[in-house]
Amino acid sequence: MPSELLGLARSIALEAGALxxxxxxxxxxxxxxxxxxxxxxxxADREVEDLVRGRIADARPDDAVLGEEGGGTAGTSGLTxxxxxxxxxxxxxxxxxxxxxxIAVVEGDPDPATWTALAGAVHAPPLGELFHAERGGGAxxxxxxxxxxxxxxxxxxxxxxxxxxxxxxxxxxxxxxxxLLPRVRDIRRQGVASLDLCFxxxxxxxxxxxxxxxxxxxxxxxxxxxxxxxxxxxxxxAAAGRDFTLAAAPGLASELAAVLDGLGVTAWDxxx
Numbered sequence: 001m002p003s004e005l006l007g008l009a010r011s012i013a014l015e016a017g018a019l020x021x022x023x024x025x026x027x028x029x030x031x032x033x034x035x036x037x038x039x040x041x042x043x044a045d046r047e048v049e050d051l052v053r054g055r056i057a058d059a060r061p062d063d064a065v066l067g068e069e070g071g072g073t074a075g076t077s078g079l080t081x082x083x084x085x086x087x088x089x090x091x092x093x094x095x096x097x098x099x100x101x102x103i104a105v106v107e108g109d110p111d112p113a114t115w116t117a118l119a120g121a122v123h124a125p126p127l128g129e130l131f132h133a134e135r136g137g138g139a140x141x142x143x144x145x146x147x148x149x150x151x152x153x154x155x156x157x158x159x160x161x162x163x164x165x166x167x168x169x170x171x172x173x174x175x176x177x178x179x180l181l182p183r184v185r186d187i188r189r190q191g192v193a194s195l196d197l198c199f200x201x202x203x204x205x206x207x208x209x210x211x212x213x214x215x216x217x218x219x220x221x222x223x224x225x226x227x228x229x230x231x232x233x234x235x236x237x238a239a240a241g242r243d244f245t246l247a248a249a250p251g252l253a254s255e256l257a258a259v260l261d262g263l264g265v266t267a268w269d270x271x272x
Contacts, residue, residue: 002118002134005105005134006121006133006134008055009103009121009132010121010130011055012051012052012055012056013101013102013103015055016052016085017101019047020092021125021126023043023044024092024095028044028093029043029093031045041069042089042092044085044086045069045089049068052067052083053070053083060077060079062075062076062077063077063080064110065080066082066083066110066216067083068083068085068214068216078108080105080115081103081104082104082105082106082110082216082219082220083104084194084216085101086100086101087122087192087193087195087217088100088190088192088195090191091191098190100194101125102216102219104119105118106118106219112222116135117219119223120133120219120223120224122221130142133223133226134227138227139225139227139228141198146201146202147201147228148200148203149202150249151249151251152252154256154259157184157185158184158185158188158206159185159205159207160188160205160207160208161177161208162189162191162196162210163189164211164212166212169211169270173211176260176263176264180263185206188205193213193218193245194217196208197221197224197225197232197247198225200228201227206252207246207247207252207256208246209260209265210244211270212270213240213241213245215241218241222247229249230249231246232245232247233246233257234246235257235266
């Protein structure tokens with residue numbers, strides 16, 4: 001079953017990525033804003049998600065879908081496809097060649113705290129790269145296997161992160177990053193959570209952490225990172241999710257989590 005699901009996720013991600021790239025070449029404008037004036041959606045986001053939903057409905061009409069732009073649609077199979085049509089919309093809007101289509105299929109309620117991720121694909125059209133994994137089957141980049149990089153000392157770790165759209169939360173996150181920066185090799189903020197997780201999976205960064213992620217931001221990337229050997233977790237024993245997500249090589253994950261906890265990374269309430 002996971003192999004069949006992964007094959008579908010991969011083929012849809014590639015088709016959706018090709019559409020996104022065509023629309024980017026034609027020119028992109030903001031269609032609407034969501035949680036704040038800097039949280040934008042383009043017509044291409046909606047068109048790409050419509051394509052993904054249509055392909056899923058054709059192939060697996062009994063499955064549910066949870067998408068960033070279209071919300072949730074019910075199913076009867078116990079499986080849910082979790083879709084971010086264009087992760088990195090601001091990069092996409094500005095013509096920065098770093099964005100991705102993220103598609104995962106999970107078993108159980110579409111809640112990161114309880115679901116079991118079965119398969120996932122993250123396609124970055126500007127890079128020509130397709131990251132993918134199935135539960136228990138390892139992780140791959142295009143046709144090659146990938147594994148998380150070796151654990152570096154914390155002071156030599158390259159750490160990726162991201163920021164929320166809410167201004168007050170961003171202010172707090174900026175303070176945490178400022179305090180962390182002298183304790184690691186450097187910080188990367190690339191604006192695409194799914195690819196940050198995939199970059200942990202293939203060793204391009206040593207660790208990644210963020211708060212305020214939605215399910216579609218990390219569903220596929222978290223599975224890929226885990227299957228590559230990374231630890232992907234929330235705070236303490238909690239599952240990765242909106243409150244906190246961290247991914248890193250074993251050993252480094254616990255060390256970085258302790259440092260971030262000491263810096264108060266989860267010491268404030270998130271906006272509703």
